[in-house]
Amino acid sequence: MKILIVDDSSTMRRIIINTLSRIGYSDVVEGDNGKSGLEKLAQGGIEMIITDWNMPEMDGLEFVQTVRTQNPSIPILMVTTNAAKEDIVQALQSGVNNYVVKPFTPETLKEKIESLLG
Template sequence: MKILIVDDSSTMRRIIINTLSRIGYTDVVEGENGKSGLEKLGQGGVEMIITDWNMPEMDGLEFVKTVRVQNPAIPILMVTTNAAKEDIVEALQAGVNNYVVKPFTPDTLKEKIESLLG
């Protein structure tokens, strides 16, 4: 399964990639903001998206809304520091399937990914 990780922090992308590889997901593509995320998504093969919210150029919320216009079914997990109730609701309304607040444990990421993949 190919997973797209969109985060402007290279350290955070490495942490997520590392966690994914420990739970068996090694096919990963990376984007550093919503705009590059859309480019990677356009290249095809992506079956799941993990995205940050606060990024330059195109933030995660705008990215999710754009993806949902083109692809209503792809599972999207938002991993962000935004912890306010209204933020979580806004992300869910935009089309995010699940939500993780940073900092997180690998177990949480695993639990959320598994719940998205059914």
Template structure:
């Protein structure tokens, strides 16, 4: 399974990547902002999931989600962020986010969210 992990914090990317690798995710491609993520995403081939922060420089997570959905990609996208206001959550859902994970989170919460957005995740 291949995941695009987008966060402007290198420390947060390492924490999340480690958590993903402890599960069934075997490949994590990291990006520091939405623009970098779009370059690495390319045509989307081979990616099973996008995990993105909201607040980032250059291109934020919401803009990234809109770009991916605007190009017609249907893969699951999860917003991983500190944004918890109802209005922000609704914006993310309207943009095409499949689920929302609030920082800080633990391994159990990450696993539960991944199992909700990925069909048969451990067999992928």
């Protein structure tokens, strides 16, 4: 299972990668904004996306909307500090499958990933 992590914070990417490896997912690809996320996605083999919202160049919302025009079924989890109800609804309407507000526990990330992978 290859997972794409898109976040402009290298610390955050590292924390997510660390959590993923603890729950058995070590095949990870990284992007630091929506644009580089799309480039990594185009290389193929990605089965799940974990993305931040607030990033330079292309934010997570635009990234998700673009991904959905190409791939309607890939599971997408948004992990962000945006906690307002309207933000969560906007993300879901854009094609995000589930939502985690930072800071999170590894248990929450695990729970969301497992529910997305069914």
